[in-house]
Amino acid sequence: MGIRENKHKESSKKVKVSSSNDVKSLAEKIKQKALENMKQKALETDENDNGDEKDSLKENQETENEKVDNEKHITSFQDLDLVPELQATIKQLNFTKPTEIQAKSIPAALKGNDIIGIAQTGSGKTAAFAIPVLNQLWYDKLHNYCLVLVPTRELALQIQKTFDALGLEMGLKTCCIVGGMNMLEQSRELMKKPHVIIATPGRLMDHLENTKGFNLKNLKFLIMDEADRLLDLEFGPAIDKILKILPIADDTNGRRNFLFSATLTEKLNKLTKVALRNPILIKCNENNKTVETLVQSLIVVPGGLKNTILVYLLSEHLNKSVIIFTRTKSNCERLNVLLNMLDFRSCALHGDLSQQQRNGALDLFKANKRNLLIATDVAARGLDIPFVDMVINYDIPIDSKSYIHRVGRTARAGRSGKSISLVSQYDLELILRIEQVLGLKLQKDEINKPLVLQLRDNVERCNSEVIMEMNRKSKEKKNNKKRGKRVSRDDMDKGEK
Ligand SMILES: Nc1ncnc2c1ncn2[C@@H]1O[C@H](COP(=O)(O)OP(=O)(O)OP(=O)(O)O)[C@@H](O)[C@H]1O
Numbered sequence: 066m067g068i069r070e071n072k073h074k075e076s077s078k079k080v081k082v083s084s085s086n087d088v089k090s091l092a093e094k095i096k097q098k099a100l101e102n103m104k105q106k107a108l109e110t111d112e113n114d115n116g117d118e119k120d121s122l123k124e125n126q127e128t129e130n131e132k133v134d135n136e137k138h139i140t141s142f143q144d145l146d147l148v149p150e151l152q153a154t155i156k157q158l159n160f161t162k163p164t165e166i167q168a169k170s171i172p173a174a175l176k177g178n179d180i181i182g183i184a185q186t187g188s189g190k191t192a193a194f195a196i197p198v199l200n201q202l203w204y205d206k207l208h209n210y211c212l213v214l215v216p217t218r219e220l221a222l223q224i225q226k227t228f229d230a231l232g233l234e235m236g237l238k239t240c241c242i243v244g245g246m247n248m249l250e251q252s253r254e255l256m257k258k259p260h261v262i263i264a265t266p267g268r269l270m271d272h273l274e275n276t277k278g279f280n281l282k283n284l285k286f287l288i289m290d291e292a293d294r295l296l297d298l299e300f301g302p303a304i305d306k307i308l309k310i311l312p313i314a315d316d317t318n319g320r321r322n323f324l325f326s327a328t329l330t331e332k333l334n335k336l337t338k339v340a341l342r343n344p345i346l347i348k349c350n351e352n353n354k355t356v357e358t359l360v361q362s363l364i365v366v367p368g369g370l371k372n373t374i375l376v377y378l379l380s381e382h383l384n385k386s387v388i389i390f391t392r393t394k395s396n397c398e399r400l401n402v403l404l405n406m407l408d409f410r411s412c413a414l415h416g417d418l419s420q421q422q423r424n425g426a427l428d429l430f431k432a433n434k435r436n437l438l439i440a441t442d443v444a445a446r447g448l449d450i451p452f453v454d455m456v457i458n459y460d461i462p463i464d465s466k467s468y469i470h471r472v473g474r475t476a477r478a479g480r481s482g483k484s485i486s487l488v489s490q491y492d493l494e495l496i497l498r499i500e501q502v503l504g505l506k507l508q509k510d511e512i513n514k515p516l517v518l519q520l521r522d523n524v525e526r527c528n529s530e531v532i533m534e535m536n537r538k539s540k541e542k543k544n545n546k547k548r549g550k551r552v553s554r555d556d557m558d559k560g561e562k
Pocket residue numbers: 159160161162163164167184185186187188189190191192326327446447448449451473477478
């Protein structure tokens with residue numbers, strides 16, 4: 066019996082709970098305590114990533130960036146020494162000119178350098194790492210040649226599509242190795258000797274340990290997209306095991322490494338485990354900054370009006386394509402049921418759904434069969450859905466990085482976009498922190514109070530019905546669990562509450 070259970074026993078002895086009101090207030094206290102702990106952790110993370118650590122890569126950045134900047138500035142993909150098959154697919158994708166991160170990082174990568182790339186959300190980082198890999202693959206023609214590690218399943222599937230599109234004229238074989246999908250089918254795909262493997266760490270580890278004949282001895286490129294997220298604690302054990310198995314990155318023709326993100330820390334202590342070789346740090350904007358085409362605002366939400374204000378906002382932006390982020394899976398599920406009850410076209414995306422349900426929700430949203438996607442942070446990073454008009458933070462994220470990635474789902478590739486954050490009395494400290502990291506003040510939107518008050522009774526009545534229905538379902542689920550339903554390591558998405 067662990068210490069945690071004894072502590073639990075002590076606390077239940079101390080607090081004598083006599084009435085249902087006491088239960089409610091105790092539950093509220095526990096929730097607030099958990100939120101405070103998460104905020105504290107987020108503040109430490111922010112401080113650590115934005116502190117001035119002496120051994121950061123800054124020195125390297127000035128020299129290398131100067132070197133990169135002094136290069137003849139690439140203004141067209143024709144300026145790059147790429148094989149014709151790649152030039153052809155770049156043209157088919159209507160990539161008329163390289164984005165800034167591509168113009169700076171591709172020449173450096175073609176020269177054989179390791180790359181640390183920091184650029185805003187929606188700025189083309191995927192093609193920035195895929196193009197140099199595919200160009201070199203054309204000459205090397207090896208299987209299990211490139212491994213792309215990403216933190217979420219949906220991002221892995223999306224990056225596979227980008228590689229497939231760019232590699233169309235090269236006979237490229239890719240394989241996506243993520244949790245929640247059939248292990249046996251994936252083993253069969255791996256036996257077909259793909260050139261590029263896109264994977265989430267947990268499931269990749271499962272295959273490295275259990276799939277006969279699968280290894281990464283040939284690996285020439287390791288890519289970590291959303292690298293700062295992959296280097297977070299939750300992924301630590303799997304990432305460490307994978308890095309130990311990979312061929313070492315030595316100065317001969319060893320493994321090359323590309324790390325990309327919009328919020329990448331430059332702290333050596335986090336990056337050294339990747340064994341980068343004199344990486345070139347390419348920063349296309351100050352770290353942790355959002356794009357200029359994004360209009361960001363907040364609404365201060367009086368107690369008990371958050372659901373109503375959300376409904377009011379969605380009514381004001383009817384038929385707009387909107388992603389609504391929640392902090393927890395239960396809020397995600399509850400809002401989805403509530404909004405459908407109020408005749409909105411929404412779907413939910415979170416880690417408790419099967420991978421099939423998650424892919425289905427994303428497909429419905431991408432096909433605009435649902436114009437509202439309600440999601441936890443499993444959808445915060447990397448997802449590239451070109452026409453998202455607006456992002457709403459129903460719950461404020463507990464750290465500024467999550468905020469940057471969430472609002473980065475709109476205003477992509479130079480398009481404009483809008484984000485609105487619903488700020489309750491508990492969130493003021495978080496919002497101040499986010500404004501400090503962004504270096505800007507979020508404008509405050511006013512609401513039509515009489516209209517909101519008109520909506521409130523109906524919204525809250527529906528919400529109570531939804532909560533009762535969800536409580537019934539969760540009791541059912543608990544009974545299922547008692548009958549032995551096991552959740553495996555890769556069934557859970559990291560960082561979801
Ligand atoms: N050179 C280009 N010209 C036009 N569009 C491009 C170019 N490069 C990429 N794109 C498009 O820009 C969009 C965003 O690209 P991508 O998803 O790679 O951005 P990102 O920087 O990885 O974003 P995030 O930080 O959110 O992961 C995609 O739709 C992609 O097809």
